Amino acid sequence: MGVIFFILIAFSVAAGFLWTLQEMIFKGKWTYFIFFLAAFLPFYITTLSVTFLATGSAAIVSLFQISKELIVLIAGLVFVIYQKKIFSYPLRMQATDWFMLAFIGLALIFLFLPIGQASFTNKALYFKSILIPSLIYLLGRNTPFGDLELKSLFQIIFIIAIGAFLMNLVENYLLNAHLQQFTGYALFNQEINDIEPQGNYNLTWTFETTNAMKRLGSFFSDPLELASSVLMGFAAGLIWFLTSERDQQWKYLLVMLCCIGSLVFASSRASFAAFFLMIFFVALVFKLYKLIGIGILSLLLFVGYVIFFAPEDFYFYVVDTLTLADSSSVGHVVEWVLALNSMVTNPMGIGLAMSGNFGSVTDELRVGGENQFLIYGVQLGWMGMFLYIATLFSGIWTSIYVFKNSENLNLARMAFVAGTVKAGLLLPLFTANVEIYTYVSWVSWWMVGLSVREYSRLQLEAFREELAI
Template sequence: MEVIFFLLITFAVATGFLWTVQQMVFKGKWTYFIFFLAAYLPFYITSLSVVFLATGSPLLVSFFQMSKEFIVLISGLVFVIYQRKPVEYPFRLQSTDWFMLAFVSLAILFLFLPIGQAGFINKALYFKSILIPSLVYLLGRNTRFEDFELLRLFQIIFVIAIGAFLVNLVENFFLNAHLQQFTGYALFNEVINDIEPEGNYNLTWTFETTNAMKRLGSFFSDPLELASSVLMGFAAGLIWFLTSERSHQWKYLLVMLCCIGSLVFASSRASFAAFFLMIFFIALVFKLYKLIGFGFLTLIIFACYVIFFATEDFYYYVVDTLTMSDTSSIGHVVEWALALESMITKPLGIGLAMSGNFGSVNEELRVGGENQFLIYGVQLGWAGMLLYIATLFSAIWTSIYVFKNSENLNLARLAFVAGTLKAGLLLPLFTANVEIYTYVSWVSWWMVGISVREYSRIQVESYSNKIVI
């Protein structure tokens, strides 16, 4: 069976990769790299697991691993080649550009300066996790898409959201097990990532609650990535629901319901809170104050369910979460304390690959690791953390400005998803290394990039109109 899955995955990835490269190199459609990323990244770890289970070859796994970076680098190279006059390229840097540039520049300094105990290879691999999303943002910053191309991206996001929920249903009602228990996930982690199987399901502790309740991850790498990623699907479904004809709204309502269902199966407390934060943020943006009431009503219904109808395990899971008395919550607090202590004693940072859950971080050297802000703060100092925060908030503000002011409906929809998703992810960033979730991280940074491009166009057009007047 694993051989059949391996052949299917190999065919799908190879076909998608070659088609994308052909479109980029021979037709100049370098922007099409985003289609490959959006379709492949949700299945990334599952694909690697199946490939290793079927072949046992780390070399073959590395080809699948590098395909996502290759597609970004090829896109960047083709973009440069197709510039008719590269030296005359117009630079109109906005605040998000400046913050992103400063953050990456600081990371480059830490890469080459003799700071920290991690080896150069580990530092270079960690730097790659900062550089590639920045390149994706840069490519998005220069992307000019037609309406049908924007629609194609949204369709991929919708298919991923619905597909993830359908797999959750299969896991819960037919398999009564995690999909990862059949894909070779534990073997892949043990051999390739040097992570021993843990927990009651021989995967990792991420796949269960503190009382051993299953947390499902669908075809994503784990439940936390699933929970963060479906927030993007929900935001996309909501904006299409609000801006489409009534006869078509049911399709986007279905997408939103699937996303909520996946949130329930993933049982991620931070993402649940992020969901309500996103609802509140959307209500403020749209001035839909009834939506805030809907959010509170949902909370009341949830509370009644927990008190009167939920199983005993789920009841105590919620109570332990609210009282911060479960081992997971205590673990977060301990990691935050260690990170803050490091930032206070060494405010300039202790070097790359010294914090977080990324593969190149040596466990013996790791300081903190369950808070994206503090992870950057430990490694790059207070300056690095503040630059990252400034980049995020600038991205949110710019995206919402574009949503409100762009005359292009699909670009406005995309900017809405970028802004609300980044706002919604602020809470998961406190409890997880969210930037390693490549699907939601890379695609959302691309969305921010294209939103900043539209913002720049609006500003130039507005300035030109003032001069004419």
């Protein structure tokens, strides 16, 4: 059975990769790399696991591993080749561009400076994890997509969101087990990542709550990645629901319900909170103050239910979460304290590959690791953390500006998703190394880049109108 799954997956990935290469190289459509990433990244770890289970070959696994970076690098190369006058290419830098370049420049300096105890190889691998999303942002920044192409990307996002929920249903009601228990996930982690099976399900502790209840991850790498990723599906479904004809709205309502269902199956408290933060953010953007009032009322009703009517187990689960008394919350706090202590002691940073959960960070050297902001702060110092925060918030602001001001409906929709997803992920960023969740991280950074491109066009258009006056 594993061999059959491997053949199907290998054929699908190879076909998608080759089709993308054909479109990029022979037709100059370097922008199409984003279609491959959006369709492949949700299945990335499942693909690697099934491949190793079927072949037992680390070399074959590595072919699939490098495909995602390779497609980005080829897209960048084709972009340069197809520019007839590359040195006269118009550059209109915006705030997000400057912050992103400064962040990457600082990371590049840390790569070559003799700072930290990590090997140069591990530092280079970690730098790659920072560089690739930045290249994706840059490519998005130069992407001239039309309506059909934008709609196609939305369709991929919708299919992923619905497919993830359907797989959750299969896991919960047909298999009564995690999909990862059948894909060779534990074996892959043990042999390739040197991570021993953990927890009651012989996967990792991420796949269960503190009372050993299953947390489902669908075909994503784990429940936390699923929970973060469906926020993008929900935001996409929401904006299409709000901007479509009434007789078409049911399709996007279905997408949103599937995303909420996956959130429930993933049982991620940070992502639940992020979901409500995103709803609050949307209410502010649309000035739906009644929605904010309904949200506050719902919160009060929930508090009343917990205090007066909830079962004892659920009551203490909520209380332990709020008071940080459960082991998971305590673990977050411990990691934060370690990271902050390092930042106070070494405000200039202790070097790349010294914090976080990325593969090149060894357990012996890891300092902190469950807060994306602090992970960068530990490695790149306070300056690195603030540059990352500035890039993030300027990207959110720019995306929402484009959503409100662009006359291109589908571009405005994409900008809305970029802004709301990045805003919604602010809470998960406090409790997880979210940038390693490549699907939601890379695709949303591409969306931010696309939004900054449109923002630059709008600013230039406004400047020309002022000159005409």
